[in-house]
Amino acid sequence: MISGFVIRKNQYYDSVFLMNVSRRMSEVKGVLQTAVLMGSPANKQLLLDIHIQDDQIEKAQPNDLIVAVIAESPAIVENVLGRLNEWLEAIQENAPSLSVKTLEEGLSQKPNANLAVISVPGEYAAREAKKALEAGLNVFLFSANVSIEDELALKQFAAAQGLLVMGPDxxxxxxxxxxxxxxxxxxxxxxxxxxxxxxxxxxxxxxxxxxxxxxxxxxxxxxxxxxxxxxxxxxxxxxxxxxxxxxxxxxxxxxxxxxxxxxxxxxxxxxxxxxxxxxxxxxxxxxxxxxxxxxxxxxxxxxxxxxxxxxxNGQPAMPTVGLTEEDLAAIRMEKKRWLPEQKYLRGILAGGTFCYQSQQILRKAGITIHSNNPFDRKYLLADPDRSIENTIVDMGDDFYTIGRPHPMIDGAMRKRRILAESRDPQVAVLYLDFILGYNASMDPVGEMVEAIREAKRNSRQRGGTLTVVTSVCGTEADPQDLNLQMKMLQEAGALVFRSNALASAALCELLGQE
Amino acid sequence: METLVSKLLSGPVIAINLGLKSFGASLEQQGVEVVQVEWAPPAGGDREMMDLLDDLL
The missing domain is CATH 3.40.50.261 (Succinyl-CoA synthetase domains)
Known part of the structure; x- marks a missing residue:
């Protein structure tokens, strides 16, 4: 295993851009791991964690690009790092360099702007948001890791000006x-x-x-x-x-x-x-x-x-829409194929709210769920990576996303967890959510469908069946093809529901006593 | 009373995007007017220098 790195001084890129570069580089045969990041203290720690260490890295600044590669041979490391310009340009081809460097310059181009969309690293976010509010702009603040004191100050300032701060986080x-x-x-x-x-x-x-x-x-x-x-x-x-x-x-x-x-x-x-x-x-x-x-x-x-x-619509609220007869029949079929030792649920979710709502619905049905974001602190997982009995993990939690892409934009982390869970013979049900829309992965199901098939195969080889329950959040007008996404899940043998609440109702049926 | 929030809601949204370029691109894809700021940490990310700059401006 050989590693190497390159530092480019004063070359700043955003984290989604860098993730895409990293993903392309890691597809090269023989590459074991890549890290493409800016030289912030948190990122330098991530490099230390993968044993990439050097004086030059220690001296790198938040404006400096660091590209590190771990590969099977020195030739591969050299080749990948030598092609750095190519990797950067491949992602950048549709994004010409712009002359606007600051919020103030942006405002001079569009004096009638009414919203600042801010997703800079957390440590700089409050500063930019304050400048935007002072310029009379409403703020959408995606950045996390803004202190509660800064959040309060921004929101009090906004309230006094008749402005809105959506965020942080x-x-x-x-x-x-x-x-x-x-x-x-x-x-x-x-x-x-x-x-x-x-x-x-x-x-x-x-x-x-x-x-x-x-x-x-x-x-x-x-x-x-x-x-x-x-x-x-x-x-x-x-x-x-x-x-x-x-x-x-x-x-x-x-x-x-x-x-x-x-x-x-x-x-x-x-x-x-x-x-x-x-x-x-x-x-x-x-x-x-x-x-x-x-x-x-x-x-x-x-x-x-x-x-x-x-x-x-001027109508009384419709009665609760529940599972159809067809859903219930499919659930009965699945349960019949389980081995006696198969009894637990593993939910591997991208949506934090879904993790929470599922727990609420299952708890109401008398089913205890362990989680890294538990409904009841009593059931907090000591190690988020280790499921206990019935577990639903929120993989969008900070534990998983600091320095790594959120599962809504990259399925790699969830894929590994799906396969790990499928090796546990006590697991009967896997629950996965898929979230479509702007800025989400363009093919969230495609990224994971092979892992789903493999997980089901693992269970089949033991003589049982792994029931895969899925929910898809999105509309037919989203940039992804909703129908194709759902079809891929169905073809992989998953039960597909159009909401997290409905999928959770199915989980109650699956896990409830006869 | 018309506030800056109500003006935003009565639209159209005209945005200045700082940070993830993909956020600006998705707004453009929806036909929203956006200025993309080529943002980088001010003062090279040096906190003391940033505070000094803020004081000067």
């Missing part, structure tokens, strides 16, 4: 039909939604589209907005904005559990909204949500969608 928004970050292509319509949960917003907006209605705006708030410290500043600003917005006829809120004090503040504001509000606060005891003025609680995202769509 905000993955998704849809403003007037424009999908920002990880967003699905959905019809415009009368349903407005606020979400402190990225994949929750994607699921809600896609489901509204599938139900034949549409979205006025979907406003992401960032994952800390409903914490005690931030006290819902962006959620409240978004409620004001949607209440005043002429397109919006009903407002939905989708979130993981808010702080109790923040929930009380929200209910005070909801009471005075001119428009009806429906809320899915995952993980909150339903008793705490009943009987609030101008508020309809929903236990799942799907239920929130049904209530919202029925309301704008």
């Amino acid at each position: 905000c993955g998704t928004s849809l403003i007037g039909g424009a999908g920002i970050g990880f967003a699905n292509s959905v019809r415009r319509g009368p349903v407005g939604v606020i979400g402190a949960a990225g994949t929750g917003l994607q699921e809600f907006t896609s489901q509204v589209h599938l139900a034949g209605s549409g979205i006025s705006h979907a406003i992401g708030t960032g994952s800390h907005d409903l914490s005690e410290k931030i006290n819902g500043l962006t959620t409240l600003a978004a409620l004001d904005a949607l209440d005043a917005d002429q397109q919006t006829r009903i407002i939905a809120i989708v979130s993981k559990p808010p702080a109790a004090s923040t929930l009380a503040v929200l209910f005070e504001r909801i009471k005075t909204c001119k428009k009806p509000v429906v809320g899915c606060f995952l993980g909150v005891n339903p008793v705490l949500l009943n009987g609030k003025p101008n508020f309809q609680p929903a236990e799942t995202i799907d239920e929130a969608v049904r209530i919202a769509v029925a309301s704008v």
